[in-house]
Amino acid sequence: MILPSHLSVRNGRLRIGEHDTVDLADRFGTPLYVTDEERIQDNFRRLSGALTARYPKVRVLYAAKANGNLAVFRTLASMGAGADVFSAGEVALALAAGMPPASLLFNGSSKTPADLALAVEKGIRVSVDSPDELRQLDAAAGEAGKTVDIAFRVNPAIDVPTHPKIATGLATSKFGIPAGQILHAYREALSLEHTNPIGIHCHIGSQILAVEPFAHEVRVLIDVARDLIDIGVEPSFIDIGGGLGIPYRRETERAPTPEDYAEAVVPVFLRGIRELGIEPELWVEPGRWLVADSTVLLTRVNSVKTAHKTFANVDAGFNLLVRPTMYDAYHEVVAANKADAPAAREYSVTGPICETGDILAKDRLLPELAAGDIIAVLDAGAYGFAMSSQYNSRPRCAEVLLAGKKAALMRRAETIDDLTAPMVRPSWQA
Numbered sequence: 001m002i003l004p005s006h007l008s009v010r011n012g013r014l015r016i017g018e019h020d021t022v023d024l025a026d027r028f029g030t031p032l033y034v035t036d037e038e039r040i041q042d043n044f045r046r047l048s049g050a051l052t053a054r055y056p057k058v059r060v061l062y063a064a065k066a067n068g069n070l071a072v073f074r075t076l077a078s079m080g081a082g083a084d085v086f087s088a089g090e091v092a093l094a095l096a097a098g099m100p101p102a103s104l105l106f107n108g109s110s111k112t113p114a115d116l117a118l119a120v121e122k123g124i125r126v127s128v129d130s131p132d133e134l135r136q137l138d139a140a141a142g143e144a145g146k147t148v149d150i151a152f153r154v155n156p157a158i159d160v161p162t163h164p165k166i167a168t169g170l171a172t173s174k175f176g177i178p179a180g181q182i183l184h185a186y187r188e189a190l191s192l193e194h195t196n197p198i199g200i201h202c203h204i205g206s207q208i209l210a211v212e213p214f215a216h217e218v219r220v221l222i223d224v225a226r227d228l229i230d231i232g233v234e235p236s237f238i239d240i241g242g243g244l245g246i247p248y249r250r251e252t253e254r255a256p257t258p259e260d261y262a263e264a265v266v267p268v269f270l271r272g273i274r275e276l277g278i279e280p281e282l283w284v285e286p287g288r289w290l291v292a293d294s295t296v297l298l299t300r301v302n303s304v305k306t307a308h309k310t311f312a313n314v315d316a317g318f319n320l321l322v323r324p325t326m327y328d329a330y331h332e333v334v335a336a337n338k339a340d341a342p343a344a345r346e347y348s349v350t351g352p353i354c355e356t357g358d359i360l361a362k363d364r365l366l367p368e369l370a371a372g373d374i375i376a377v378l379d380a381g382a383y384g385f386a387m388s389s390q391y392n393s394r395p396r397c398a399e400v401l402l403a404g405k406k407a408a409l410m411r412r413a414e415t416i417d418d419l420t421a422p423m424v425r426p427s428w429q430a
Ligand SMILES: Cc1ncc(COP(=O)(O)O)c(C=O)c1O
Pocket: 063, 066, 084, 107, 168, 203, 205, 206, 207, 241, 242, 243, 244, 285, 286, 287, 288, 289, 382
């Protein structure tokens, strides 16, 4: 098994950073998300370093949706990250973590009047997704007596090799303004008093394991920049979004490194801006690449059953990690307390949810398993806890953060009381 450098096996047990995962499961209980803070820091340094080595005017906006724990925001804020935020909640987390409003970009294709007012009030730049939204934002800014700096989100009509549910730059996607309409939108923004078009935004999709689509995207955005200059707008930033994938199947999958990514994107960007005689900041919005591999989900085997195949029934299901169910996503699983035992048979690792699709890992060769064993689901730090639910009325589990020898809760487990607390008894019910 190929493990990333912060995971290792000692005395037959899986370790993350300086910690034994089985001890963590015993100490904090399962299911349990465990995140290695240093891995996030290393990831940030590597991705941001690969880009800034080629062009110093780079800004990294962490895609807040990938992992919404405030401790993770703090880690990234202290590294100098801003954030791509999609909701009032993400704005609140980013600000609470100390990210300055000017380091945020408020994205989204369906913002409420309250979202727009919040961006105006806090002085957060907005990626505007339609002319309708532009007019609403301008009115909101006018009412507050302010001006808002904006970008438009461009729909570049680029097909990307990823799961169709997470390709966002297709011509048919709900996001962004088609290239053919974009100039019109900028012209309208110029004609309005309270919106100041200063940037260009785009995001082509997620878990992309090729670099060419990103280079293609940059070429499209340079073309947009050229048209903008013609109408008197000199973009001060070009935001190419996130999307760089990770090798969930380490044995077989080849994934571009941050250096491959930077090498594909930055020279195209530089050629374009030099030709146009401008020097905008290059913004990127990575989510998955910064946090996915920092985290394992530890889950305990409740029972083993052999029917038409063998099931290891564990205490985490798609309530806590929906990616396998939602996107047929692959996550490596390791028998954490038998990490160097020989593979014995194929297991499907299935959760406790009352749905046939509640399968975390299908047909995996694992050592002989028994009730009480701990399974570690790898690469669970992006869109893991963040997409969890209380389905089947299951309280969500705890999250632990590790730093060197330290381990501490960064989110306590929910209780049954947390499930019922927001529920209100309708007056006619005795
Ligand atoms: C606008 C925007 N930026 C950035 C991201 C982050 O993507 P990823 O986690 O694939 O880097 C997303 C999610 O796909 C997004 O919608």
